[in-house]
Amino acid sequence: MKLSSVIISAAAIGLSALSSVSAQQTQPACSSIYTRQELLSLSSSQWNLVKAILSAMQRDGWFGWFAYIHNTYFGQIHGNSQFFPFHRRFVYEWESIGKRYNPGYIQPYWDEMRDYRAPATSQVLTPNWVGGNGVSPNWCVQNGNQAGWTMTFPNNHCFQRNYGNNGNLGSWYSPEYINSMIQRDTTMARFRPDIEYSLHGVVHINIGGDMYQGYSPNDWIFFLHHANLDRLWWQWQVGGRMWTMDGPNYDGSNISLNSNMPQFNEPISSVMQLGYGKMCYQYASNPLRRRDLGADLQQRLIQTLPKNTLAAWFPQTAKTPAAVNLIASVPANNETSNGQYIPYPTPLTKEWLEMHFAKPGEVQHVEADARKFVDAMRAAGYKSPY
Structure with a gap:
């Protein structure tokens, strides 16, 4: 085998998308754009199509192939600034293989922040969707779309999940915190570890089993997860950082837009802007989920947080006209009447961090x-509706 309308809710970060194409864009504009949806917004017919294609891809060895590639380049695509561009290209490659079976295949994403408070109860992790935890002692998964599968890499074994914390999944990362990082981080050298050692890590670790390993693409949750991380990167990009690529490359040199991505031998610049080159897709929000993470969240933050707290943690939101007009009337400790306080997120394991070549200082900063x-949110009396 050979490995071969953006609804980003600009209100979610208080900015509009770029109005013109940067001079750095050398890729041709896409003639048509397809939309990646949140998994739970798929219709029954769409989900049945996806399941059929995934079964065919498993039959033909593609799960094993992508697991092999990810495992082979593991040290080059984690712990450095290759993380986002490589995985964008990698998920696209997976999606393009799916389209060979049926052009209607579009890779969904899982908006894990929606389920952060009690992830084990997520509808995504139920038999009608991707299934839940494996069964002791071998942790073979017995429900969901991959139930009973035998994975071929790195050896033949039953498809496995082994939820973290002895199956009692703790909280992940709230929509508010991820939104805060998108607003505050101004360099890839800061944004990459902030995401890699928060939401990225906690999902891999807590799903466990195959997802815990370098060959994590054995679990289709990998592609749901990394499509979501790609969506978050895109939200960060349209906040005035479309062509921001800095920090270390896997060989210790300074990365640039001209640096090639491992495996693909293509420059990072080729994947930087959705809607150009091969990246002919966009992301949609999910209207069926509980609340909008865009305007609804921003309004709640503006109306709840004291001026100094809003400016410190949500600087872009604090500069919007809505915030400027209302902020003077927001009292300190303006406790919201509904929702719950945000819990501390589950820490990452030392073993997983070592496997990802994580620098202790970066991890400590994120934690x-x-x-x-x-x-800060508790001190301000803020309660999350999610």
Whole structure:
């Protein structure tokens, strides 16, 4: 085998998308755009099509192939700034293989922040969708679309999940905190570890089994998860950082838009802007989920948080006209009447961090920042509706 309308809710970060194409764009504009949807917004017929294609891809060895590629380049695509561009290209490649079976295949994403408070109860992790935890002692998964599968890489084994914390999944990362990082981080050198060692890591670790390993593409949740991370990167990009690519490359040199992505031998610049080159897709929000993460969230933050707290944690929101007009009347400790306080997120395991070549300082920064954020929200009386 050979490995071969953006509804990003600009209100979610208080900015509009770019109005013109950067001079750095050398890829041709796509003649047509398809839309990646949140998994739970798929219709029954769409989900049945996806399941049929995934079964065919498993039959023909594609799960094993993508697991092999991810495992082979593992050290080059984690712990450095290759993380986002490589995985964008990798998920696209998976999607393009799916389209060979049926052009209607479009890779969905899982908006895990919606389920952060009690992820084990997510509808996504139920038999009608991707299934839940494996069964002791071998942790073979017995329900969902991959139930009873035998994976071929790195050896023949039953498809496995082994939920973290002895099956008692703790909280992940709230929509508010992820939104805060999207607003505050101004460099890839900061944004990459902030996401890689928060939402990225906690999902891999807590799903466990195949997802815990370098060959995590054995679990289709991998592609749901990384499509969501790609969506978050895109939200960060349209906040005035479309062509921001800095920080270390896998060989220790300074990465640039001209740096090639492992496996594909293509420059990072070729995947930077959705709607150009091969990246002919966009992301849609899910109207069926509980609440909008765009305007609804921003309004709640503006009307709840004291001026200094809003400016510190949501600087882009604090500069919007709505915030400027209302902020003067927002009292300190303006406790919301509905929702719950944001819990501390589940810490990552030392073993997983070592496997990802994580630098202790970067991890400590993320962990301390997340705790500080929770403390600040509680001190302000903020309760999350999610």
